[in-house]
Amino acid sequence: MAVPARLCCSRLRYSLFAIRYSLLAIRPSLFPRRAPMLENFSFRTIVEYLPLFGQGLITTVWLSALSFAGALAVGIVLAAMNLQRAQLFRIPAKAYIDAVRATPLLAQLYFLYFGLPRLGFVLPELVVGILALSLNSGAYVAEIIRAGILSIPRGQVEAGVASGMTYVQRMRLVILPQAFKVTIPPLLGQAIVLVKDSALLSLISVSELTRAGQLLASDRFMPAEGFITIAAFYLLLYYCLKGLAGLSSRWLGLQPARSST
């Protein structure tokens, strides 16, 4: 395992040198001679820690999935409140969304992590983490859903009204089926953001993917190995979600196009 890795490194090193010396001819002072950066990169340690990374990856996947489900629930309720004409519903929803969007997720996470026990709710870190991600992402999901519903042309609402539909019938039969298609791509975008945000849960010692990288980095004093590896795994997750987004948009493309009116 180590031999091809070395081989790969030396080839990379060679090309780096080639670039450096070709540029050196132009501005020698810009490129002082340094030890090559990948000299000590240890693939062996990464392989050794692979089971830990695997566990972290699995935890990240399912806690993100749960958090996204929670975010959808929170988002639907907030969007429904935000679309009401009554200030009684709109003001709290808007205040909540503003508060979430204006503050860092890390602050929100610590707020729950240290705040909930003071209120008498002592929950496992994992539950606090999922709660924080759901409540945070829910605010963004609410805005996506609201935008999706508002993007449906006014004429659709009027057509429903004119044929004697009630508000609930219009929503169920006319608006929501159309809004659903519009919101799928941005919702998947939000899911990608949520997966990356879940890295912050490592700070309240949830043993997810980033935590695995941190452990490697601190056990062996190898930050590059730890964090480049988790970055690669996040990239993998990103491409999975992106593939899902592609599939869904192809599926939506087969459905009838949106009104030309």
Added chain:
Amino acid sequence: MSTPSPTKTGMIDFRGVSKWFGTLNVLKDITLSVEPREVVVVCGPSGSGKSTLIRCINGLEAIKDGDLIVDGQRLGDPATNMTQLRTEIGFVFQSFNLYPHKTALENVTLAPIHVRKIARAEAEQAGRELLAKVGLADKVDAYPSQLSGGQQQRVAIARCLGMRPKIMLFDEPTSALDPEMISEVLDVMVAVAEEGMTMMVVTHEMGFARKVAQRVVFMDAGAIVESGTPEEFFSAPKTDRSRAFLSKILRH
């Protein structure tokens, strides 16, 4: 408030109706009565309040002053069930407003099934018959995006007819269409009129007005300026404003 005629009420009865958009007075003291089975064409320059006038009838716009009585029910009265009343009033939009996620047949049957509570099989049979009647028997399963403008508007008319309304309102039904598609829509509207539907049609299609309208109402700046039979109106307009308007639209 104007004094309503005490004896008879029409199918649609405007009695001194006024409406403002902010400070803009879009309807000024409109008094107009449409009898059952009557076809009234409303014309006038852009911004004269024609569309607003017919949008008030099914409550898409609320009136400010006066009384508007539709099918014996006063709009704005707490006793009037607007949702119920709207099922009796078909409305055809300038931009069709078909449901893009539903097929032609589903567009026609959606409200009958969910609002009128008609059994699905029965509604679908009626829907197929209506689509055949507007000449779209072969487009039953097509989505609106697969239909031309004229075809979409005919589906929209079938969608209204599916509710078996007492009144049909048309808001510039041919204005968004290419010229060669206008006649296919007008033909359907003529057929509906000849079956005895009470209709108010905002249009500049003077051929249609001559053929089926009992009355032409000319509006300008939110008021009814002139009203008469198509023959009177087109051959001998009484006011300068209607003469000027007619000279503009008939020149081409």
